[in-house]
Amino acid sequence: MISPHSSYPIHVNENWIQPHLNQAAANNLTRTATPYPQTGGIIQANGKRILNFSGNDYLNLAHHPHLIDRARTALEQYGTGATASRLVSGTLPLHEELENRLAQNKAYPTALLYGSGYLTSLGTIPHLVNRHDLIFADRLIHACMIDGAQLARAQLIRFQHNDPTDLHRRLQQHPANGHKRLILVESLYSMDGDLAPLPEITQLAAEHNAMLMVDEAHATGIFGPHGAGRVHQLNLSSQTTLTMGTLSKAYGGYGGYIACSPLLRDYLIQTSRSFIYTTAPPPAQLAAALAALDLLQQTPNLGTQLLQRAHQFRQHLQQAGLNTLQSESQIIPIIIGDNQRALSIANALKKQDILVSAIRPPTVPEGTARLRISLTLAHTEADLDRAATALINACTP
The missing domain is CATH 3.40.640.10 (Type I PLP-dependent aspartate aminotransferase-like (Major domain))
Structure with missing residues (x-):
């Protein structure tokens, strides 16, 4: 893999690229692909149990x-x-x-x-x-x-x-x-x-x-x-x-x-x-x-189980005053608004071994940057309580 800071030459027909990258960085919209050692709602890495709320393995079947x-x-x-x-x-x-x-x-x-x-x-x-x-x-x-x-x-x-x-x-x-x-x-x-x-x-x-x-x-x-x-x-x-x-x-x-x-x-x-x-x-x-x-x-009730957990989790966030829009599912947004603040909160949660996605434009409309929480059946009640407390503390001024 070529490092972004390598001496690999920039071809003359690629001169238009760097200004676009600079503009994205100035708007806190740079995207990166971070490798993780595992998939799923729970990631075991370096002796840590990381709660992953950024994936879509809703029913915890990817490792079944x-x-x-x-x-x-x-x-x-x-x-x-x-x-x-x-x-x-x-x-x-x-x-x-x-x-x-x-x-x-x-x-x-x-x-x-x-x-x-x-x-x-x-x-x-x-x-x-x-x-x-x-x-x-x-x-x-x-x-x-x-x-x-x-x-x-x-x-x-x-x-x-x-x-x-x-x-x-x-x-x-x-x-x-x-x-x-x-x-x-x-x-x-x-x-x-x-x-x-x-x-x-x-x-x-x-x-x-x-x-x-x-x-x-x-x-x-x-x-x-x-x-x-x-x-x-x-x-x-x-x-x-x-x-x-x-x-x-x-x-x-x-x-x-x-x-x-x-x-x-x-x-x-x-x-x-x-x-x-x-x-x-x-x-x-x-x-x-x-x-x-x-x-x-x-086991036809798997989805129902997940929706019940999501309802309780969402209520916890709403009672603390967080804006979860009109969510009625396992996908729960927390509206932050500012791109940089959404990134900062996501990074702070990552240090607590909680992975959430900071979603920014153009994926969502301008001014609606958010944390997107995806619940899965891999997350226990204790996991959800821990995550809710961390989210409320991080998102509350």
């Missing part, structure tokens, strides 16, 4: 013996990779089995796997709409959906966060006029931890004959029967064109998928570039995801 055993078996049977794209020779029985299981779990007829949640958005949105069409997107949708919308080159219309009235107004202002319209929302928002008003949004989609795509990345495994997500929990699968999700959060692995109609699946197999032109997801990850689905089938 059942997932590891299934992944190991798949490695021994199929090798380390799929070795080809799905439409060449990369489709394994595991791909089809996992797609069937995901579809069943989500209450859809079919599902289609992608390499990641990000690739799922990039591979679906540009093939649902094009430059003649319209996209109506919640202002706080994830970057992968924004990038998918930009690739589609459709007219992008943003509506106020979780505001069906504003969405209704914008749908009225921008009629279809013979073109397609697509609504993009998350069922659980990753930076605010709040829940979308899905019944109202699905009703508007039906009234205006618009397609609806719901990102369930952070709700899957936590909400709904056997962790199926909020769309299934609210019996809205038949009213939602497609849902997308990831295998990298509650499922403890890696990969992405959509659940949809057979017609849409067939269409995307013919058109979706991030499905067609890339190697298929590796067998070990498929097997691990199948094991996670088995565990959710056998």
